[in-house]
Amino acid sequence: MTQGADNPHCGVEEKSLTKKQVLKYAEDLAVLFRAEKNQRLRLEESNAQLKKYAEDLRLSHQELQDFLLTASHDLQEPLRKAVTFGDLLKTRFRQQLGPAGFEYIDRLAGAVQRMQRLLDDLSAYSRLTIETHPRAPANMGEVISDAVAGVKSQAEALGGSLKLEIQPNPVLEVDAPQIGQMFKCLVANGLKFRKRGVPPELVIRSRRTDDGKWEFTVRDNGIGFEEKYLDRIFKPFERLHPSGEYDGAGMGLTVCRKIVERHGGEITAKSSAGNGAAFFVVLPEKQSPPRS
Amino acid sequence: MEKILVVDNDKEVRELVEVTLAAPGRRVLHAESGKMAIEMTLDQKPDLIIMDIVMPGEINGIEATRFIKKRQETKDVKIILLTAKVDPSFKKQGAEAGADNFFLKPFSPRELKEKVERTLNNFPDA
Numbered sequence: 001m002t003q004g005a006d007n008p009h010c011g012v013e014e015k016s017l018t019k020k021q022v023l024k025y026a027e028d029l030a031v032l033f034r035a036e037k038n039q040r041l042r043l044e045e046s047n048a049q050l051k052k053y054a055e056d057l058r059l060s061h062q063e064l065q066d067f068l069l070t071a072s073h074d075l076q077e078p079l080r081k082a083v084t085f086g087d088l089l090k091t092r093f094r095q096q097l098g099p100a101g102f103e104y105i106d107r108l109a110g111a112v113q114r115m116q117r118l119l120d121d122l123s124a125y126s127r128l129t130i131e132t133h134p135r136a137p138a139n140m141g142e143v144i145s146d147a148v149a150g151v152k153s154q155a156e157a158l159g160g161s162l163k164l165e166i167q168p169n170p171v172l173e174v175d176a177p178q179i180g181q182m183f184k185c186l187v188a189n190g191l192k193f194r195k196r197g198v199p200p201e202l203v204i205r206s207r208r209t210d211d212g213k214w215e216f217t218v219r220d221n222g223i224g225f226e227e228k229y230l231d232r233i234f235k236p237f238e239r240l241h242p243s244g245e246y247d248g249a250g251m252g253l254t255v256c257r258k259i260v261e262r263h264g265g266e267i268t269a270k271s272s273a274g275n276g277a278a279f280f281v282v283l284p285e286k287q288s289p290p291r292s
Numbered sequence: 293m294e295k296i297l298v299v300d301n302d303k304e305v306r307e308l309v310e311v312t313l314a315a316p317g318r319r320v321l322h323a324e325s326g327k328m329a330i331e332m333t334l335d336q337k338p339d340l341i342i343m344d345i346v347m348p349g350e351i352n353g354i355e356a357t358r359f360i361k362k363r364q365e366t367k368d369v370k371i372i373l374l375t376a377k378v379d380p381s382f383k384k385q386g387a388e389a390g391a392d393n394f395f396l397k398p399f400s401p402r403e404l405k406e407k408v409e410r411t412l413n414n415f416p417d418a
């Protein structure tokens with residue numbers, strides 16, 4: 001800003017601009033405007049490009065989801081045939097099969113059934129991104145108590161309890177059916193992985209975090225799990241406990257995590273073998289512009 | 293609508309400043325003396341004033357700045373003082389009067405734009 005030095009005539013007394021200065025200024029101005037215009041054009045161009053990338057990404061993601069949905073649907077068809085022919089074998093070839101043959105066919109049917117469940121879960125998972133509901137402010141106390149009512153009566157039937165300590169009770173902008181499904185899935189796990197001979201005690205709590213979000217805790221007094229496997233339990237079809245004792249496809253927590261992430265939140269858990277488990281879900285109060 | 297008031301007795305300077313700063317959503321107003329600058333500031337409440345220190349008439353740029361920065365209803369208006377001479381006493385007086393920034397004449401259009409953006413956004417001078 002020391003241009004005054006180039007212009008010794010521009011003193012205080014003689015302060016009006018010389019022709020030369022005005023001309024120079026006009027030239028500079030033309031250069032500046034041209035540069036600004038180019039910059040604007042470049043910016044518009046890269047914006048358009050970015051938009052196109054985002055759209056392409058959205059489309060290919062959508063295609064993948066659609067594919068998953070159709071694939072899991074189409075795979076059911078041959079499985080149904082296998083079940084039908086297994087039944088036919090059993091009824092028409094009863095004599096020839098004998099008890100051992102019968103048992104093999106039953107095992108076959110069992111395996112097919114598991115496969116069907118896996119496919120069901122897979123399609124439910126891919127439907128998640130397709131079937132969304134508009135986000136609207138929802139009273140979390142109500143959303144949660146509606147969603148867990150069924151599990152609560154099961155827990156009580158087993159001599160245990162499910163307590164809601166949603167205090168304070170936040171109103172959050174959420175896809176309520178999905179968030180309800182997530183809580184249901186968490187308490188269902190709490191109930192399923194209970195200790196033998198110990199009545200299941202489940203508690204859901206809420207609290208406001210320091211950075212203005214909401215944390216929900218779902219705690220149980222069940223068998224727990226070793227925390228070093230924490231990463232695995234949120235992955236599709238991952239299960240830590242033997243399927244003979246505890247049934248399930250291993251998709252529950254995968255779905256939970258997906259729902260939470262779609263709300264811009266986070267889910268994690270704390271546990272140790274034999275000491276119950278606690279799942280932590282952090283959700284923002286308001287949703288930033290929709291994500292897919 | 294953002295308003296910028298340019299104060300200089302030289303019409304050519306005012307016009308150069310106006311074309312440089314013209315933008316959608318912004319109006320550039322003119323005043324040709326310190327007295328007129330005060331009247332227009334009270335009347336129009338501009339966001340920013342770019343004002344020459346040396347002007348003929350009873351009120352110069354420094355006095356106008358002092359007046360504007362003392363009044364409750366105009367004290368938040370940003371002021372850039374223009375001077376054609378590197379005179380430290382001007383800068384000192386201007387700062388005491390409450391000016392937010394200083395600018396040497398002659399200046400390039402790019403410098404003017406940057407100075408204005410910085411002052412409007414409360415960025416200190418680079």
Ligand SMILES: Nc1ncnc2c1ncn2[C@@H]1O[C@H](COP(=O)(O)OP(=O)(O)OP(=O)(O)O)[C@@H](O)[C@H]1O
Nearest residue numbers: 189193224233239240241248249250251252253277
């Ligand atoms: N509350 C819990 N206590 C102990 N282990 C748990 C608990 N919740 C989940 N797990 C472990 O994490 C694994 C994955 O859980 P997830 O809900 O995804 O699957 P699942 O319950 O086995 O099957 P699905 O939910 O699909 O019926 C479980 O198999 C179990 O080993």
Ligand SMILES: [Mg+2]
Nearest residue numbers: 189248252253
């Ligand atoms: Mg589960």
